Amino acid sequence: MKKHPHSQLKCLVSRQCLIKTPFTWLVATLLCMPVLSQAGDGQSYQALRDWIDNSRPGIESASPGQHLKLKDRESTLEALIPQSAWKYYFFDDMDMSITASKDYPAPDDWGKNIAADYHLDEDGTLVGFTGGGFPFAEINADDPHAGEKVVWNMLWRPGANDYDMPMVTWLRGESGKLDRVMEYTSTNVTYARGDHSLVPGYEEVKSKQVMEFRSPRDMAGAKDMSIRYVDHHRENSGWLYMPAQRKPRRTLASERTGELMGMDMIREDSMGFGGKIYENNWTYLGKRKVLATINVSTNPEFGGPSQWVPHKARWEVRDSHVILVEPKADDHPYSYRVIFIDAETYWTHWMFAFDKKDDQLLRMNQHFLKYSEDFAKEPPEQAPYIKQDFTKSVGHQVFLHLGQVDINAKKPHATMTHCFTNKREFTAARAKQFYSLRNMISGRR
Amino acid sequence: MFMYRNRLANLIIFMSTILASSFSWSIVNIGEDVELEGYVKAYNIMKNGASLFHDGELTHQRNTAQLEGKYYFLREGQAFNRFSAGPIDEATFTFLARAVYDSAYDIRDSYGVLNDRGKEEYKIREAFVDILMAPLSLRLGRQQVVWGETDNFRALDVINPLDRTWHGTRESWEDIRIPLWMARGIWDIGKIGSFDETFLEIILIPDDFQANKVATQYPRPWAFRGIGLQDEAANSVLIGNTLHDLNVTVIDGAPDERKFSNMQGGFRFKGIWNDIDFSINYFYGFSQTTGVKVRSAGLDNLGAFNTVVETVNPRINVFGVTASFSEDRYTQSVFRLESTITSGVPVSIAPGAPHRANPNGNSFDTARQSVVMFGIDRPTWIPALNSLRTFFISTQFFWRRYLDYNDYYRGSFYDVRPAVVNGSTVPNRFVSVNNDKVDQDEFVITFSASTTYGAAGLWKPLFVFAYDPRSTGAYNKIKMEYLYSKHLVFAAEQHLYWRVSGSDQGPWGLGSYLGESGIRRNETVFTATYQF
Numbered sequence: 008m009k010k011h012p013h014s015q016l017k018c019l020v021s022r023q024c025l026i027k028t029p030f031t032w033l034v035a036t037l038l039c040m041p042v043l044s045q046a047g048d049g050q051s052y053q054a055l056r057d058w059i060d061n062s063r064p065g066i067e068s069a070s071p072g073q074h075l076k077l078k079d080r081e082s083t084l085e086a087l088i089p090q091s092a093w094k095y096y097f098f099d100d101m102d103m104s105i106t107a108s109k110d111y112p113a114p115d116d117w118g119k120n121i122a123a124d125y126h127l128d129e130d131g132t133l134v135g136f137t138g139g140g141f142p143f144a145e146i147n148a149d150d151p152h153a154g155e156k157v158v159w160n161m162l163w164r165p166g167a168n169d170y171d172m173p174m175v176t177w178l179r180g181e182s183g184k185l186d187r188v189m190e191y192t193s194t195n196v197t198y199a200r201g202d203h204s205l206v207p208g209y210e211e212v213k214s215k216q217v218m219e220f221r222s223p224r225d226m227a228g229a230k231d232m233s234i235r236y237v238d239h240h241r242e243n244s245g246w247l248y249m250p251a252q253r254k255p256r257r258t259l260a261s262e263r264t265g266e267l268m269g270m271d272m273i274r275e276d277s278m279g280f281g282g283k284i285y286e287n288n289w290t291y292l293g294k295r296k297v298l299a300t301i302n303v304s305t306n307p308e309f310g311g312p313s314q315w316v317p318h319k320a321r322w323e324v325r326d327s328h329v330i331l332v333e334p335k336a337d338d339h340p341y342s343y344r345v346i347f348i349d350a351e352t353y354w355t356h357w358m359f360a361f362d363k364k365d366d367q368l369l370r371m372n373q374h375f376l377k378y379s380e381d382f383a384k385e386p387p388e389q390a391p392y393i394k395q396d397f398t399k400s401v402g403h404q405v406f407l408h409l410g411q412v413d414i415n416a417k418k419p420h421a422t423m424t425h426c427f428t429n430k431r432e433f434t435a436a437r438a439k440q441f442y443s444l445r446n447m448i449s450g451r452r
Numbered sequence: 453m454f455m456y457r458n459r460l461a462n463l464i465i466f467m468s469t470i471l472a473s474s475f476s477w478s479i480v481n482i483g484e485d486v487e488l489e490g491y492v493k494a495y496n497i498m499k500n501g502a503s504l505f506h507d508g509e510l511t512h513q514r515n516t517a518q519l520e521g522k523y524y525f526l527r528e529g530q531a532f533n534r535f536s537a538g539p540i541d542e543a544t545f546t547f548l549a550r551a552v553y554d555s556a557y558d559i560r561d562s563y564g565v566l567n568d569r570g571k572e573e574y575k576i577r578e579a580f581v582d583i584l585m586a587p588l589s590l591r592l593g594r595q596q597v598v599w600g601e602t603d604n605f606r607a608l609d610v611i612n613p614l615d616r617t618w619h620g621t622r623e624s625w626e627d628i629r630i631p632l633w634m635a636r637g638i639w640d641i642g643k644i645g646s647f648d649e650t651f652l653e654i655i656l657i658p659d660d661f662q663a664n665k666v667a668t669q670y671p672r673p674w675a676f677r678g679i680g681l682q683d684e685a686a687n688s689v690l691i692g693n694t695l696h697d698l699n700v701t702v703i704d705g706a707p708d709e710r711k712f713s714n715m716q717g718g719f720r721f722k723g724i725w726n727d728i729d730f731s732i733n734y735f736y737g738f739s740q741t742t743g744v745k746v747r748s749a750g751l752d753n754l755g756a757f758n759t760v761v762e763t764v765n766p767r768i769n770v771f772g773v774t775a776s777f778s779e780d781r782y783t784q785s786v787f788r789l790e791s792t793i794t795s796g797v798p799v800s801i802a803p804g805a806p807h808r809a810n811p812n813g814n815s816f817d818t819a820r821q822s823v824v825m826f827g828i829d830r831p832t833w834i835p836a837l838n839s840l841r842t843f844f845i846s847t848q849f850f851w852r853r854y855l856d857y858n859d860y861y862r863g864s865f866y867d868v869r870p871a872v873v874n875g876s877t878v879p880n881r882f883v884s885v886n887n888d889k890v891d892q893d894e895f896v897i898t899f900s901a902s903t904t905y906g907a908a909g910l911w912k913p914l915f916v917f918a919y920d921p922r923s924t925g926a927y928n929k930i931k932m933e934y935l936y937s938k939h940l941v942f943a944a945e946q947h948l949y950w951r952v953s954g955s956d957q958g959p960w961g962l963g964s965y966l967g968e969s970g971i972r973r974n975e976t977v978f979t980a981t982y983q984f
Contacts, residue, residue, distance in 0.1 A: 186910060208642075222489075223983060224490070224491060227479065244727070250626065258786065265841045270909075392479070394484070420908065436587075439587075452520055
């Protein structure tokens with residue numbers, strides 16, 4: 008007799024069978040516990056989609072000057088914080104300082120030097136665009152390519168590059184157990200500037216980045232250089248200098264799905280999405296108002312039971328485009344990724360990625376930004392190991408990234424980063440010299 | 453009195469800085485321009501016999517303190533925050549000092565005969581100034597320069613010699629390269645036609661030649677004593693059925709560093725062509741492998757066999773090319789290639805070789821040697837073993853060929869054995885035999901895999917495998933490192949030597965003979981490191 012496919016499941020739940028097989032029951036219970044527990048937290052993909060779809064326009068607002076606390080959860084906060092994050096962002100002594108939503112003007116010449124001849128090809132790749140402005144000034148919700156267009160605007164946003172960024176990263180487990188602290192500096196420059204390249208002759212280059220670790224000592228001196236190209240189909244180039252080897256090594260840029268250096272993020276999670284457009288399917292889910300740390304006063308302290316999330320920070324209600332990303336690769340760890348991108352500035356506020364195995368939350372990130380024009384009257388914190396002149400940032404009219412939270416919900420574990428970002432303008436000669444292979448053949452030691 | 457107090461104050465300031473660092477994760481800063489970092493490491497090695505964990509004995513208890521410092525004395529065109537430095541953009545001074553004390557020498561009575569040789573080391577290993585005047589940059593001082601794409605085998609990475617005295621080549625080469633006084637200049641060129649990111653590098657070593665260092669004194673644990681008796685040296689020669697006393701006189705024929713004509717130097721042109729990193733390299737130096745020329749040999753009137761030998765380090769010309777390419781679409785791998793041709797490689801010629809094989813009659817020749825290395829690096833998902841992070845897998849195929857080969861070339865695995873005359877062993881008399889015939893083609897394949905485990909990636913396993921397909925000799929290293937806290941790192945590792953079949957030693961120092969009685973280099977290693 009053919010056994011019914013569900014007979015085992017039936018057996019598990021039937022009383023007789025439970026008595027007969029207590030061990031099976033115990034194992035099944037233990038195996039299911041983490042999943043059930045997370046499902047109970049409302050961290051499924053479907054729960055987030057329901058939250059997105061069921062916006063509550065009446066209460067999607069917060070008064071400037073108000074301090075939102077746990078008591079405001081149902082009345083205000085649940086409408087403005089994406090549901091997948093509630094578990095971490097709502098805690099007993101939480102304190103969110105609310106400021107008025109503002110407009111943040113882009114640089115004066117933004118959009119004035121764009122090369123005219125560019126388009127999206129059939130797989131959503133932007134072809135012929137060389138920067139200088141947003142490629143898509145208007146986003147139409149009915150446009151079948153609206154999702155890709157929002158993300159293209161995010162990838163070419165003002166302020167994405169041209170900075171010195173000393174960083175400190177804390178890796179914490181539950182209850183705030185500190186596993187590791189890392190210090191490193193990223194320096195980044197835009198080559199593609201619309202109608203010209205910063206370094207004539209390098210028109211194929213979009214941007215270059217050098218990142219060097221400073222501590223702990225087992226990582227100190229490790230240095231990475233990466234080049235992104237204007238042609239999105241061309242894979243990024245990367246080199247890694249390891250002091251123990253005393254030479255650079257070519258790296259594989261197309262591997263973007265493994266966690267890096269113990270951090271709770273993958274390379275593709277960078278700023279919500281740092282991968283290749285053509286490797287994903289895109290859906291525009293509309294706009295939602297969310298709370299965002301878009302213009303914090305300084306690098307926020309971390310709070311909550313595990314010290315994972317910004318505490319006593321300044322938040323603002325922002326209109327955000329909501330984008331659904333579905334990786335095409337069968338072996339990708341995510342089934343879905345949902346990104347909340349600011350509708351005015353195109354900086355990412357929130358990202359949630361769901362495990363392909365069960366559609367439960369796997370990773371999320373949330374970003375802290377500061378508008379450059381506020382650096383003069385309200386400078387951010389200095390890095391613990393270098394002092395910078397933050398007045399250099401004033402006048403650029405861009406956002407600077409002051410850090411982020413990355414949470415792996417399944418471990419569970421979190422990575423909190425403070426970025427002490429300051430604008431930097433490279434001359435063509437200096438950029439050519441600094442972002443060169445020559446600069447990668449030796450390092451701190 | 454004032455001076456004394458001043459010194460004390462300086463000491464306190466220094467110690468405060470060190471203590472303060474114990475509460476932070478960062479490099480120790482002294483002011484804004486000086487940075488210090490380093491570690492203290494206790495490194496314990498126990499060697500085992502052919503059967504694992506049997507007959508273990510402590511061979512090393514190497515305690516190392518390393519201090520690394522950087523002084524940024526010129527930034528953004530200003531020296532010492534005061535003076536304009538003209539065309540110089542930036543300059544730094546870097547030093548790396550190491551102190552070593554191996555307490556095994558005070559624990560083991562048997563090491564007493566070594567007269568503390570290998571027990572201690574106190575050195576400023578590296579000290580150099582970096583000067584940046586875009587597009588030129590200079591590094592002047594004692595330093596390491598590494599060329600090539602190969603890991604842990606010598607092809608283009610021959611500028612600095614290796615100190616193999618205390619643990620062969622089993623350590624990170626950063627720690628066993630012997631830094632040399634040299635000048636390294638780089639001209640950053642950039643784009644030329646279809647070449648991108650190009651630069652020209654020139655190195656000059658005016659008067660600092662050092663050969664590879666190899667320990668030979670028994671019972672140093674990594675002393676090179678051939679494959680025979682480890683605790684005896686040859687003292688006899690058997691000619692016919694007669695045993696003669698052996699007297700060897702060694703003349704040091706190393707190049708005179710003071711001679712201008714003995715300078716070493718080279719250049720490298722590196723760039724990218726069609727996404728392929730490439731380099732063209734040339735190095736004109738001296739062989740760091742020491743050869744031996746027999747100056748004279750024969751019986752004297754008293755019947756003793758006297759030989760005078762000269763150690764030599766011939767001039768070498770190394771020409772090489774490298775390439776690496778990241779193939780992202782089909783294989784998701786980085787391919788590495790390195791190839792060299794070297795002239796002047798010293799080789800020994802078997803005693804009794806015909807004149808055509810030993811034309812100078814000194815049992816010594818120099819050969820031309822080619823090397824081809826092909827390697828693949830790949831971050832690889834093995835979800836069953838690690839669902840969060842990839843394994844970094846790196847494999848190499850290394851082929852070395854003697855271009856002017858003759859059948860009488862001999863390697864360095866000599867065999868000291870008891871002297872036997874007419875079937876009887878003669879007490880306290882030992883002869884040396886060299887049956888280590890060099891193969892024209894030598895191969896080795898290496899494989900390594902590493903990843904990290906734990907929520908914060910604090911557990912770091914490493915697996916290494918090296919295999920010589922001709923001798924079937926193999927080596928495995930299994931290591932687990934644990935980043936216990938911000939300062940403390942622990943590691944445990946096991947080194948194993950084995951072979952599939954036969955008894956050929958091969959050229960690479962792999963195979964089961966290294967696990968056998970006498971030599972015994974299967975090792976268990978425990979390390980505790982305090983880093984700052």
